[in-house]
Structure formats: structure tokens, C-alpha cells
Amino acid sequence: MFESLKKKFSGTIGKISDKISKEEEEAQKTDETLTEKVPDEVTAKTDLNPVLEKETSTEGTVKEKETIAGTETSENQETELEPSEEEKSGLLSFIRHKTISEKDIDDILFELEMALLEGDVALEVAEQIANSVKQDLVGRKIKRRNDVTEFTKEALKNAISEILNVDSQDIGDLILEKRKQGEPVKIMFVGINGTGKTTTIAKIATFFIEKNYTPVIAASDTFRAGAIEQITHHADKIGVKIIKHKKGSDPAAVAYDAVEHAKAQGKDLVLVDTAGRMQTNINLMDEMKKIKRVIKPDLIIFVGDALTGNDAVEQARKFDDAVGIDGVILTKADADAKGGSALSIGYVINKPILFLGTGQSYTDIIEFHPNWMVEQIFGE
Numbered sequence: 238m239f240e241s242l243k244k245k246f247s248g249t250i251g252k253i254s255d256k257i258s259k260e261e262e263e264a265q266k267t268d269e270t271l272t273e274k275v276p277d278e279v280t281a282k283t284d285l286n287p288v289l290e291k292e293t294s295t296e297g298t299v300k301e302k303e304t305i306a307g308t309e310t311s312e313n314q315e316t317e318l319e320p321s322e323e324e325k326s327g328l329l330s331f332i333r334h335k336t337i338s339e340k341d342i343d344d345i346l347f348e349l350e351m352a353l354l355e356g357d358v359a360l361e362v363a364e365q366i367a368n369s370v371k372q373d374l375v376g377r378k379i380k381r382r383n384d385v386t387e388f389t390k391e392a393l394k395n396a397i398s399e400i401l402n403v404d405s406q407d408i409g410d411l412i413l414e415k416r417k418q419g420e421p422v423k424i425m426f427v428g429i430n431g432t433g434k435t436t437t438i439a440k441i442a443t444f445f446i447e448k449n450y451t452p453v454i455a456a457s458d459t460f461r462a463g464a465i466e467q468i469t470h471h472a473d474k475i476g477v478k479i480i481k482h483k484k485g486s487d488p489a490a491v492a493y494d495a496v497e498h499a500k501a502q503g504k505d506l507v508l509v510d511t512a513g514r515m516q517t518n519i520n521l522m523d524e525m526k527k528i529k530r531v532i533k534p535d536l537i538i539f540v541g542d543a544l545t546g547n548d549a550v551e552q553a554r555k556f557d558d559a560v561g562i563d564g565v566i567l568t569k570a571d572a573d574a575k576g577g578s579a580l581s582i583g584y585v586i587n588k589p590i591l592f593l594g595t596g597q598s599y600t601d602i603i604e605f606h607p608n609w610m611v612e613q614i615f616g617e
């Protein structure tokens with residue numbers, strides 16, 4: 238699902254490793270020439286010189302090492318006195334181990350930033366990833382060749398985890414909380430036309446039915462031709478009660494009736510469909526605000542089409558400004574090769590992605606967890 242992101246990040250890991258390994262090799266060549274000229278005894282002394290470790294040691298450790306080197310009373314005295322050839326080369330590489338500098342990675346991170354932008358990742362997210370990786374890597378010491386690969390992978394993983402980690406509300410927990418008060422959880426779905434709100438409501442209903450919760454659907458898209466028929470069709474198929482009025486009626490009144498029904502019947506969830514509206518359509522936005530005022534939803538979920546990339550992010554921002562959203566469902570993740578909106582949307586509006594739509598059938602929905610996405614991108 239996130240193949241393209243996976244490729245981009247593994248490309249970056251490869252490039253940084255290659256570049257630093259090449260420098261390592263160069264440095265090694267210089268060292269080898271140096272070692273040839275320096276007698277063994279001198280090399281060994283230099284290797285054990287604690288001053289060289291000062292950078293990473295506390296004063297105490299340095300002193301300790303001085304005593305060991307000076308009095309030669311260490312328990313491992315015999316082995317430590319005369320380092321083997323292997324140890325010498327290990328110590329040598331430790332001494333001249335490379336520290337990653339900004340210069341080493343700047344170009345590669347810039348390339349990554351550009352590649353991410355092309356992959357529909359929001360500008361601020363691409364920048365944040367590059368900066369976070371840079372901060373993580375610059376100044377790190379490479380002792381072994383594999384270190385670069387590991388460090389870079391870790392740095393990228395951390396950057397992505399930070400981006401994706403937005404406080405999230407578990408709907409199941411919310412249902413249980415509300416049940417105690419004898420109240421249903423009211424969820425209103427918003428977003429522009431065609432993103433998949435109606436389909437998603439049918440999927441969410443199915444998802445919670447499987448968990449033994451009881452939903453009711455409010456057909457509050459009274460605006461678009463065929464909308465009531467479409468959602469009635471879904472509700473019938475999955476066996477969920479639907480509350481509907483006739484086309485053109487007040488959507489807030491439909492939502493209100495659905496809440497009343499849920500209260501009377503002890504149902505757990507009210508799922509309110511709304512008409513797709515452009516974020517620029519003031520009248521329809523006002524209508525949405527009215528539904529909000531009337532039923533006071535517990536959650537307003539923005540439904541965005543992953544295929545629209547940055548547009549989905551911008552729409553989410555506008556809807557958040559207009560009515561305030563609590564979370565996001567990205568649909569059509571199955572068809573989205575880029576993955577940019579999934580990576581960006583939560584960070585940009587500081588609201589969690591709750592679910593991903595992954596196909597056209599009622600069960601094609603998965604709960605979104607940041608760690609899962611990180612695993613998709615960096616797992617084997």
C-alpha cells in the first residue's frame with residue numbers, strides 16, 4: 238500500500254550508506270598507509286591512549302583507563318597488554334571512526350524532500366522529515382559499516398513516527414463510556430462529494446456490528462439526487478436501521494430523529510451521512526453547522542480521498558476551520574500508490590487518521606495505527 242514511500246526511504250538509506258562507506262574506504266586507505274609506516278609498539282600505545290576517548294568518556298572513566306594503561310593491573314592484563322592484530326585494527330578504526338557531518342547528507346536529504354513532494358507529501362511534512370533525520374544523524378559516530386544503514390533507518394523511522402503520532406480517540410472506548418450514561422455515540426461524517434462518505438458509513442457500521450455494537454444511520458444527505466436511495470440500499474444490505482426523510486428536507490431534523498431513535502432503542506452509534514459539499518460552499522457549510530448545533534456530535538470525522546493527495550489535506554484543513562473535525566478517514570488507500578496524504582494529513586491538521594478505506598466492499602476498512610504504517614514502510 239505504501240510501496241512508493243517504502244522505495245523512497247530505502248533509496249535514501251542506501252544513498253547515505255553508500256556515500257559514507259565510500260568515505261570510510263578512503264579513510265581506511267589513508268590509515269593503512271599510515272600503519273605501514275608506524276611501528277607496532279607506537280600504534281598500540283596510541284590506540285590505548287585514553288585522551289583520544291575523552292570525547293565520549295567522563296573524567297572518571299578517563300582516569301580509570303589511565304590507571305589501567307599506566308599500572309597495568311587490570312584483570313585482563315595479559316590480553317590488554319599486547320593487543321592482537323585484530324584488536325589493533327579494531328582500535329584503529331575506532332580512533333578514526335567517522336562522524337556524520339551535515340555535508341555528507343544534505344544533498345541526499347534534499348533529494349528525499351523533492352521525491353516526497355512529488356509523492357504528494359505536504360511541504361511541511363517533507364521538510365520536517367528531512368530536518369528530523371538531519372538532527373538525528375549529524376554528529377553520530379560510525380564505528381562499523383552497518384552503523385550508517387541502521388542509524389539512517391532508525392532516524393527515518395523516528396521521523397515518520399513523530400509525524401504520524403497524533404493523539405487519537407478509540408471509538409470503542411467512547412461507546413463503552415457513553416453506554417454507562419445511556420447515550421449513543423454520535424458521529425457525523427463530512428467531506429466533499431465522491432470521497433466515499435456513504436460507503437464509509439456502511440463500512441463503519443459493519444465494523445462495529447462485528448464488535449457487537451448496534452448502529453443506526455441518519456440519511457442526512459437530503460441534497461444530492463439518489464443519495465437517500467444509495468444509503469438505504471447499503472443499510473438494507475448490512476441490516477442496519479436507517480432514519481430518513483424525503484429529499485430536500487432538513488438534514489439536521491433527520492439527524493435529530495436518528496439520535497432519538499438510538500436513545501429510545503438503546504443503540505450504541507448514530508452515523509450521520511451528510512451531503513458532499515465543497516469547502517467553499519457557504520450555504521452547505523452553514524447547513525452542516527446546523528446539524529452540529531442540533532445533535533452535538535461526539536465526533537466529526539472528515540472523509541478524504543487518498544488519491545487526491547494534497548487536496549485531501551487542504552480540504553481537511555478547510556473543514557476543520559469550518560466545523561472542527563476530530564479525526565480523518567482516508568478512503569481509496571487501496572488505489573493510492575503514493576501514500577502522501579496518509580503520511581501528511583494527520584500532522585498538518587493535528588488530527589488523527591482513524592481508519593483507512595481499502596476497497597469497495599463493506600469489510601474493506603482497517604483501523605489506522607501509526608506503528609502499523611511505520612511497519613508497512615520499513616518492514617521486510
Ligand SMILES: Nc1nc2c(ncn2[C@@H]2O[C@H](COP(=O)(O)OP(=O)(O)O)[C@@H](O)[C@H]2O)c(=O)[nH]1
Nearest residue numbers: 430431432433434435436568569594595596597
Ligand atoms: N477503491 C475504493 N473505492 C472506494 C472506497 N471508498 C469509497 N469508494 C468508492 O468511491 C465512490 C464514491 O463513494 P460514495 O460513498 O458515494 O462517496 P460520497 O459522495 O462521499 O458519499 C464509490 O464508487 C465507492 O465505491 C475505498 O476505500 N476504495
Ligand SMILES: [Mg+2]
Nearest residue numbers: 434435458464
Ligand atoms: Mg454520499
